[in-house]
Amino acid sequence: MFEQLALIGCGLMGGSFALALRRAGLVKRIVGYSKSPSTTERARQLGVIDVEAPSALLAVSGADIVLLAVPVAATESTLKAIRHLVRRDMLVMDVGSTKRDVVEAARRALREHVGTFVPCHPITGKEKAGVEHADPDLYRDRQVIITPIERTLVSQLQRAEQVWAAVGSRVLKMSPDAHDAAYATVSHLPHVLAFAMMNSVLGQAQADQFLSLAGPGFRDFTRIAASDPAVWRDIVVANRSEVLNQSRQFREALARFEALIESADAPAVEALIRQASEARARWRMGNVQED
Amino acid sequence: MFEQLALIGCGLMGGSFALALRRAGLVKRIVGYSKSPSTTERARQLGVIDVEAPSALLAVSGADIVLLAVPVAATESTLKAIRHLVRRDMLVMDVGSTKRDVVEAARRALREHVGTFVPCHPITGKEKAGVEHADPDLYRDRQVIITPIERTLVSQLQRAEQVWAAVGSRVLKMSPDAHDAAYATVSHLPHVLAFAMMNSVLGQAQADQFLSLAGPGFRDFTRIAASDPAVWRDIVVANRSEVLNQSRQFREALARFEALIESADAPAVEALIRQASEARARWRMGNVQED
Known part of the structure; x- marks a missing residue:
């Protein structure tokens, strides 16, 4: 059970994860942040998040699980924005469709904390973007590819696998390449x-x-x-x-x-x-x- | 109301047309022929056709409506096989996905009777071929393109439009080109x-x-x-x-x-x-x- 999910990127993928995690009874509080304030507001109005944060850093404040659901090129700047609050016992994941660039961005942004980051790619989606299409079943019966690196903490990897299993996904591990x-x-x-x-x-x-x-x-x-x-x-x-x-x-x-x-x-x-x-x-x- | 449908080609497209025409109450008897006798037999066992014919010509004997549902390159030989029984008041249609070659084949094969042939292309299908996937709803709410030529009889064109409308399709007319x-x-x-x-x-x-x-x-x-x-x-x-x-x-x-x-x-x-x-x-x- 997590105290607080920091959802960074309240679109289809992020919003669906929030709905699925809540339905699984795995999270008490969801704090969301999106680059566009109107997106964050819509996510709260739809009940996808509980609280709107004015920055990624403030969404992470008090969180024990963080999901990045942003376009992959925004991974590095997003991780840099939150790095001061990233702790060893915090599970940080992404949902990006590429993994080599995401892993390199995490190395550069998180440095000694890179082990807390678990790179993930759920094989799912819809062609209708936006939080209004968020769906708690989006991850059910879908594969999630996890691409750990040598520095990924085994404890975080295991927690990530448990979280994806709890929302109905099947986890496969492979290298980023x-x-x-x-x-x-x-x-x-x-x-x-x-x-x-x-x-x-x-x-x-x-x-x-x-x-x-x-x-x-x-x-x-x-x-x-x-x-x-x-x-x-x-x-x-x-x-x-x-x-x-x-x-x-x-x-x-x-x-x-x-x-x-x-x-x-x-x-x-x-x-x-x-x-x-x-x-x-x-x-x-x-x-x-x-x- | 037709007395007899001659179904030449008892696959997905032909079988579905037979089921749809029967459900619409538009045909009394369906006689089928396929190149492979086992296909024709399966169509009869499944109730898609009433009678198995040993040749295309015998399927057309006694028919007032004929549907060709064969690969388009087989159009000319099929029409040649039945030409001796094609009459001016017989509605002959195909369901091929190309029309220029089909129209040329019909001109060559039917000659003076080409006016009874109405070239049709229903915009539908399934990726599972075979009569066992035949579906009376295959044509419902789908477009059917009819490509008449100058010699196409207006009376046959109108009957073809009525038949497609009766199985739930919307007809559009254009040139073969x-x-x-x-x-x-x-x-x-x-x-x-x-x-x-x-x-x-x-x-x-x-x-x-x-x-x-x-x-x-x-x-x-x-x-x-x-x-x-x-x-x-x-x-x-x-x-x-x-x-x-x-x-x-x-x-x-x-x-x-x-x-x-x-x-x-x-x-x-x-x-x-x-x-x-x-x-x-x-x-x-x-x-x-x-x-």
């Missing part, structure tokens, strides 16, 4: 492709007509294109070497496909589609039967 | 990108690990990659000039994105994402509020 390579492949690049798909359509004179004709395939394929611009700007820039590496491999796969289409080589086109189709039909999210 | 350009953009290319994304991941040594870590964004983005290989082989080959044109425009949009990521130009990256995100957040399928 392995994390960033994997998520460039299965998350960051797909987002870039969905953004580029929308940009490509929007750049055409008949964009409005084309979009009015699109159906359920387009709806699902482009759902992630509606993601939060500030969040995804930081992710693709922070993880750019892996994202560009994956984009190069994707372009090679696309070029092979195009060449076969151009030569109208139906059996070879079918073979490529069949490889993709059978693998996707077999795939289950988190190896769990769902869709 | 306009259709193929639009659907290359919002359907065929997204499928190719989703296939290529899967191919790209599968070509990497860590494919299994990466796929086990993928979350809901990947799930939605790649859902269409599980589509039927024979159906999609025909679509991308039939519409290859438009698909390749759209792929080129997409690659240009992706290259612009990559260049900004590479230079870590965060504001410009955010601007591109924001354009995509705002457009996608505003978009509603068929201009109807849904997701």
